[in-house]
Amino acid sequence: MKKLINDARAVVDETLGGLAAAHSDILSVSFEPRYVARRGAPIAGKVALVSGGGSGHEPLHVGFVGRGMLDAAVPGAIFASPTPDLVFAATRAVDGGAGVLYLVKNYTGDVLNFETAADFAAGAGIRVESVLINDDVAVEDSSFTAGRRGIAGAVLVEKIAGAAAERGDDLDSVAAIARRVNASMRSMGVGLRAGVVPYSGEPSFTLDDEHIEFGIGIHGEPGRAVIPLEPADAIVDRLVTAITGDLPFVAGDRVLLLVNGLGGTPLSELYIVFRRAAQSLVERGLAVTRSLVGSFATSLEMQGVSITLLRLDDELLELWDAPVHTAALRWGC
Amino acid sequence: MKKLINDARAVVDETLGGLAAAHSDILSVSFEPRYVARRGAPIAGKVALVSGGGSGHEPLHVGFVGRGMLDAAVPGAIFASPTPDLVFAATRAVDGGAGVLYLVKNYTGDVLNFETAADFAAGAGIRVESVLINDDVAVEDSSFTAGRRGIAGAVLVEKIAGAAAERGDDLDSVAAIARRVNASMRSMGVGLRAGVVPYSGEPSFTLDDEHIEFGIGIHGEPGRAVIPLEPADAIVDRLVTAITGDLPFVAGDRVLLLVNGLGGTPLSELYIVFRRAAQSLVERGLAVTRSLVGSFATSLEMQGVSITLLRLDDELLELWDAPVHTAALRWGC
Numbered sequence: 124m125k126k127l128i129n130d131a132r133a134v135v136d137e138t139l140g141g142l143a144a145a146h147s148d149i150l151s152v153s154f155e156p157r158y159v160a161r162r163g164a165p166i167a168g169k170v171a172l173v174s175g176g177g178s179g180h181e182p183l184h185v186g187f188v189g190r191g192m193l194d195a196a197v198p199g200a201i202f203a204s205p206t207p208d209l210v211f212a213a214t215r216a217v218d219g220g221a222g223v224l225y226l227v228k229n230y231t232g233d234v235l236n237f238e239t240a241a242d243f244a245a246g247a248g249i250r251v252e253s254v255l256i257n258d259d260v261a262v263e264d265s266s267f268t269a270g271r272r273g274i275a276g277a278v279l280v281e282k283i284a285g286a287a288a289e290r291g292d293d294l295d296s297v298a299a300i301a302r303r304v305n306a307s308m309r310s311m312g313v314g315l316r317a318g319v320v321p322y323s324g325e326p327s328f329t330l331d332d333e334h335i336e337f338g339i340g341i342h343g344e345p346g347r348a349v350i351p352l353e354p355a356d357a358i359v360d361r362l363v364t365a366i367t368g369d370l371p372f373v374a375g376d377r378v379l380l381l382v383n384g385l386g387g388t389p390l391s392e393l394y395i396v397f398r399r400a401a402q403s404l405v406e407r408g409l410a411v412t413r414s415l416v417g418s419f420a421t422s423l424e425m426q427g428v429s430i431t432l433l434r435l436d437d438e439l440l441e442l443w444d445a446p447v448h449t450a451a452l453r454w455g456c
Numbered sequence: 457m458k459k460l461i462n463d464a465r466a467v468v469d470e471t472l473g474g475l476a477a478a479h480s481d482i483l484s485v486s487f488e489p490r491y492v493a494r495r496g497a498p499i500a501g502k503v504a505l506v507s508g509g510g511s512g513h514e515p516l517h518v519g520f521v522g523r524g525m526l527d528a529a530v531p532g533a534i535f536a537s538p539t540p541d542l543v544f545a546a547t548r549a550v551d552g553g554a555g556v557l558y559l560v561k562n563y564t565g566d567v568l569n570f571e572t573a574a575d576f577a578a579g580a581g582i583r584v585e586s587v588l589i590n591d592d593v594a595v596e597d598s599s600f601t602a603g604r605r606g607i608a609g610a611v612l613v614e615k616i617a618g619a620a621a622e623r624g625d626d627l628d629s630v631a632a633i634a635r636r637v638n639a640s641m642r643s644m645g646v647g648l649r650a651g652v653v654p655y656s657g658e659p660s661f662t663l664d665d666e667h668i669e670f671g672i673g674i675h676g677e678p679g680r681a682v683i684p685l686e687p688a689d690a691i692v693d694r695l696v697t698a699i700t701g702d703l704p705f706v707a708g709d710r711v712l713l714l715v716n717g718l719g720g721t722p723l724s725e726l727y728i729v730f731r732r733a734a735q736s737l738v739e740r741g742l743a744v745t746r747s748l749v750g751s752f753a754t755s756l757e758m759q760g761v762s763i764t765l766l767r768l769d770d771e772l773l774e775l776w777d778a779p780v781h782t783a784a785l786r787w788g789c
Contacts, residue, residue, distance in 0.1 A: 125648045125665060127725040127761060129687040134724065137688075141727030144734040145715075145747040181723040315458045318722070332458060354462040355470075382478075387720040389651070389757045390514040391467065392460040394474030401477040414478040416783075418751075424722045426757065428460060450749075454786050 124324040131321040135178045135198055142185055146450045149189040157205075158213035159185045159196045165219035170288040170297045171195070173213055174226040174281060176233050177202040179318070180341055183277060183420040186451030192285035193226075193449075201320060201423075202327075202342045204232030210240035214249060222250040222294035226280055226301060228273030229257040252294055254301040256280055258310040258431060260369045261338030261346040274341050275383040275420035276308045276431045279443075282452065286445035300442070308433040309366045310381075312346070313358055314339030318386055318423025327422065337361065341385070341422045341429075355392070359399040362430045367407060372432060374408025379443065381431040384418035388426050393417065396428050404432075413443055419451065457657040464654040468511045468531055475518055479783045482522040490538075491546035492518045492529045498552035503621040503630045504528070506546055507559040507614060509566050510535040512651070513674055516610060516753040519784030525618035526559075526782075534653060534756075535660075535675045537565030543573035547582060555583040555627035559613055559634060561606030562590040585627055587634040589613055591643040591764060593702045594671030594679040607674050608716040608753035609641045609764045612776075615785065619778035633775070641766040642699045643714075645679070646691055647672035651719055651756025660755065670694065674718070674755045674762075688725070692732040695763045700740060705765060707741025712748070712776065714764040719754035721761055726750065729761050737765075746776055752784065 128134050136154060143152040152159050158175075165171065174184040175197030184196035194217040199205035214223050223244065227237045234255070241251040258276030265272055284301035292300070314336040317326035327343025330336060335358070338346020372378065382397040384390070393416050401411050412435055420429070433439070446455025461467050469487060476485040485492050491508075498504065507517040508530030517529035527550040532538035547556050556577065560570045567588070574584040591609030598605055617634040625633070647669040650659035660676025663669060668691070671679020705711065715730040717723070726749050734744050745768055753762070766772070779788025 125668075125685060125759065127648070127688040127691065127721065127729055129689050129728070134728070137731055138724040138727045141729070141731035141734070141749070144744070145713075145727065145730050145749050179724070181727070186723070315460070335458075352458060355460040356462050358460065380478075386722045387757055387759075388460065389512075389719045389754060390519070390751070391471040391512070391756075394471045394478065394514070395462070395467070396460055396474070397478050398470055398474035401474070411477070416474070416478050418723070421722060423724075424720055424759065426458065426720075 124319050126321060128321060134321050135200060138181065142450060149448060149450060156209050156212040158209060159188050160213065160216050161188050161194045164194050164217040167219045168221050169219050170221045170292065170294050171217040171219055171223045172226060172285055172288055173217065173223055175205045175210060176228050177204060179423050180421050182451035187281050187449050189449035191289050191445060191447035192281050192452065201322060204236045207236045207239035207243060210237055211243040214240060214244050215247065218249050222252065224284065224294060224297050224301065225251060225253040226277065226284065227253055227255055228277055229255050229270055230267045231269060232267065250294060252298040254298055254305060256305050258305065258308050260309050260365055261311050265340055266344040267342065272340055274310050274312065275381060275429045276310045278419045279308060279379065279381065279431065279433050280304045282447060283439055283442045286442035304433065304439065308431055309369045310429055310431040311362050311365050312339050312385065312427055312429030313337055313362065314343065314385065314425055314427035316426040317343050318425040339427060341420060343422060343425065355395050356399045359396050360403060363400055363403045366430060366432050370434065372409055372434060377410045377412040377435045378404065379413040379433040379435055380404065380411050381415045383420055383429045383431065385425040385427040386418055386421035387424035388428055393428060400430055457652050459654060461654055467654050468533060471514065475783060482781060482783060489542050489545040491542060492521050493546065493549050494521050494527045497527050497550040500552045501554050502552050503554045503625065503627050504550040504552055504556045505559060505618055505621055506550065506556055508538045508543060509561050510537060512756050513754050515784035520614050520782050522782035524622050524778060524780035525614050534655060537569045540569045540572035540576060543570055544576040547573060547577050548580065551582045557617065557627060557630050557634065558584060558586040559610065559617065560586055560588055561610055562588050562603055563600045564602060565600065583627060585631040587631055587638060589638050591638065591641050593642050593644050593698055598673055599677040600675065605673055607643050607645060608714060608762050609643045611752045612641060612712065612714065612764065612766050613637045615780060616772055616775045619775035637766065637772065641764055642702045643762055643764040644695050644698050645672050645718065645760055645762030646670055647676065647718065647758055647760035649759040650676050651758040672760060674753060676755060676758065688728050689732045692729050693736060696733055696736045699763060699765050703767065705742055705767060710743045710745040710768045711737065712746040712766040712768055713737065713744050714748045716753055716762045716764065717751035718758040718760040719751055720757035720759040726761060733763055
């Protein structure tokens, strides 16, 4: 294991220490209890968005705290859900009186812990709504999941729901928009080489030099099949076919295309993937109206990529374009 | 070799194809001759900035084409300088009549080819100034270099000089600011594991699991020494000591701290490095006034990091904060 770390048990806290030092204009970090909050939170009268989950997926979710996106993120240990008391502490810290929306990737631990935190919040008189994110079409049930997994599509839900909260929508409206985004998007990924989990020093999966995991999860958990390594275009075609066939996306749809690196994939390869995905969508009659290329929902230094497609309407487009100011996503005034 | 590519010889063109498809609002790509130009270029009366160099370092330089930064980038083959005719073609395409500034990382091939292109431009009546970027303190001469190498500091020169050109400075003034940035910054990196060059299928260097290359170049070329892998904080302290001692940076200086991933390093590790670097600078009495964390000047999927420190004054700070709209760096209105 070759990593730029100190103590494996300190990886999450030291990452947050760096995040706080680099972005004190955007966010602040509470270490005990551990959560990341938007600078200036709570914001009176604004619906607060809280997400979280295991660490090791950076910038997800801590890099998306800030204006126009999340009010708080609650990072657990590497690949481990944050406990309910931490989610509740973050909830209390950012509630501005208009209620709190939980954005929860569909993993059993996260679902359970955010549910328990919502109970704590109800007991404290804070209204909470929860939206499940389950964009990964690869498998129905998996190592840590009943139903479909939530992967990089979380970034799109957080951005768009965050913009809705920022413009002053109430809790039910923001929750409805988050559910609409989740219902309008599909994702799938492939893994070429695993990341190494700091605590164990072990790779999250093993593959020989000639195979890839088609439909990999963001913890290295299995997808649909181990298949031979193919040229990028063939791999992309498999992913696009699986994704577009699922919603289904149809000719005339305007879509946002997210090509997401899993941590150890160079940007050049992400653009090679984007090129073929965009070609393939155009051939199907879809209009690639917005794009995002980069490593946003990762799995340590895993080599691989996921593709997410979101069907846009005028409102989602306007919310996507709205200003955002976070460590990992930033545009607009 | 496990990569998301098609034909190894098509990597650069297909990367640019994806870049063009994803960012048609920002840039356009010419494939024959090959260069990337800012959308709307040439801009009459504005000094045009042109950079370039071998590919494999993405987003450098192609991801920095756009408003407030570069007017054109000229990517060569992987780790190979672009030929003079390509640099000249880009020069002609973006010259708006106020002259063209070449920003050239100090590698023998780049220096020679940009010089020849400047001769072509002079013959065509286009005034060109060149600024050499040589921020890497690791070694004086190296595999491809006489004098010091140019590495991630190029991003800072391009951003700040780009802002000066955008506000209407003339060619001599923009060149002077670019030289001031170069003279006010120092960088150094470490490599843990090499990237694999697509053409050859070979790693750019080899190291066992217990060692790192201290002072590595962005082509995997040797630095000062191969040393045992240490905790991140110890490695960062070595880098910060080498960098701060060189300018030298002194107590009271305001600095911009860039922690740059080399392509295969997860963001969490970059923040762990940032945390210690910022601590160490504060202990030396420096004020970390601006920060940038991410993978901006890479070496394929190399695992490693570089640190760049820029001494700020009021004008450089204002130019750094000015709006920028490129594929890889974006902020402001």
